[in-house]
Structures are given as C-alpha cells and as structure tokens.
Amino acid sequence: QVQLVQSGAEVKKPGASVKVSCKTSGFTFTGSYFHWVRQAPGQGLEWMGIIRSRGDMTYAQGFQGRVSMTRDSSTRTVYMQLSSLRSEDTAVYYCVRDAGHWDFGHWGQGTLVTVSS
Amino acid sequence: QSALTQPPSASGSPGQSVTISCTGTSSDVGGHNLVSWYQQHPGKAPELMIYEVSKRPSGVPDRFSGSKSGNTASLTVSGLQAEDEANYYCSSFAGSSIWVFGGGTKLTVL
Numbered sequence: 001q002v003q004l005v006q007s008g009a010e011v012k013k014p015g016a017s018v019k020v021s022c023k024t025s026g027f028t029f030t031g032s033y034f035h036w037v038r039q040a041p042g043q044g045l046e047w048m049g050i051i052r053s054r055g056d057m058t059y060a061q062g063f064q065g066r067v068s069m070t071r072d073s074s075t076r077t078v079y080m081q082l083s084s085l086r087s088e089d090t091a092v093y094y095c096v097r098d099a100g101h102w103d104f105g106h107w108g109q110g111t112l113v114t115v116s117s
Numbered sequence: 118q119s120a121l122t123q124p125p126s127a128s129g130s131p132g133q134s135v136t137i138s139c140t141g142t143s144s145d146v147g148g149h150n151l152v153s154w155y156q157q158h159p160g161k162a163p164e165l166m167i168y169e170v171s172k173r174p175s176g177v178p179d180r181f182s183g184s185k186s187g188n189t190a191s192l193t194v195s196g197l198q199a200e201d202e203a204n205y206y207c208s209s210f211a212g213s214s215i216w217v218f219g220g221g222t223k224l225t226v227l
C-alpha cells in the first residue's frame with residue numbers, strides 16, 4: 001500500500017534551516033507529484049509548493065526564496081528545506097502525494113518543526 | 118493567492134444532513150473542476166474525502182457528497198454519525214500550478 005514516512009520532530013533556533021525528509025513506498029515514484037503542506041498549531045492547512053515528476057517545482061508566493069523541494073529517485077525520498085526560520089514557522093509539515101486527480105491523495109504522518117530561541 | 122472561505126463551524130444531530138460551503142473566485146473554485154475535500158481528526162493527518170468536485174475515493178462512504186455552483190463548492194454529509202465529527206478543509210487548483218486551501222470548518226455532531 002501507499003506509504004509516506006517522514007523524518008522526526010525538529011527543534012530549531014530562529015534564523016536556522018530545517019530539512020524534512022519523506023520516504024515513500026507502494027507506488028511508482030518516478031511519475032508522482034508531491035506537495036508540501038503545513039499546519040500551524042490550532043490553525044488550518046497551508047499549501048507550500050509542489051515538486052513534479054521531472055523535478056521542477058512551483059512554490060507558494062509566501063515561501064519563495066526560503067523553501068527548496070528536491071527528490072531522489074534512487075531512495076524514493078522527497079525533501080523540503082526551509083531556511084531563515086522564524087517563530088511563525090512552528091508547524092506540522094506534511095508530505096503529500098497527488099493521487100492522480102490534482103488532489104492531496106496520500107499524506108505522510110507529519111513532522112513537527114518547532115522554532116524557538 | 119487568498120484562502121478559500123469556509124464557515125468556522127457547522128453542526129447537526131445524528132442521522133441529519135449537514136452542508137459545508139467553500140467560496141473562492143473565478144480563478145480557483147469557479148475556474149476549475151478541481152475542488153477536493155479533506156477530513157481531519159485531532160492529532161491525525163488529513164484524509165481525502167472528495168476529489169474533482171464530486172468524486173469519492175474508494176473506501177469513503179457514500180454519505181459524503183460534493184457539488185459546485187459558480188465560485189462556491191459544497192460538501193454534504195448525510196446520515197451524520199458520531200465519527201464524522203472532525204475538521205473539514207476544501208482545496209482548489211488555482212491555475213499556474215498553484216493550490217489553495219480553505220480555512221477549515223469544525224463539524225460537531227450534537
């Protein structure tokens with residue numbers, strides 16, 4: 001079955017960077033698109049960007065210049081790096097696979113990133 | 118890109134039907150038949166309930182249905198059950214490889 005397993009929780013200081021990984025199985029990796037979505041404590045979902053099957057990306061306007069999404073077909077892993085962290089970046093970050101319908105079909109378990117001095 | 122507009126809360130008694138709205142613009146909800154809905158229980162990852170406005174993934178009960186009129190999409194939950202109590206989010210493709218979410222609706226089963 002489809003599985004997306006994300007890396008563990010992180011605690012970072014303001015100004016630092018964080019890199020979250022998402023290891024996948026159960027489907028054809030090379031043809032899949034992946035999104036990253038985050039959710040601040042008690043808040044709603046926020047779309048961050050997409051990395052397509054050929055490795056090209058589109059980022060949400062609010063993250064441009066601070067976010068980088070990459071993928072490694074040899075290990076079936078997707079990565080999201082966010083830099084210049086601030087307290088408002090404290091959130092659960094989700095890796096999500098498009099199920100083929102321009103949707104958010106399959107979700108990772110989420111990775112809590114806490115930014116605190 | 119602005120978030121889609123959802124009511125913050127909705128409620129209904131067991132067995133009743135509840136409809137949650139999701140209002141966007143002609144650039145997102147009104148411009149594409151690519152609206153989807155997600156259910157999220159506390160402490161869990163969201164789960165896809167409806168895609169392409171009205172289609173259900175396998176395993177989702179047919180009590181969940183979706184529709185769209187103009188710039189507003191709707192999710193209807195019929196025959197409410199206790200386990201339907203959760204937060205619900207809509208999402209839409211907004212063109213130019215951009216997606217947008219609604220602010221979420223907390224559904225309470227009375």
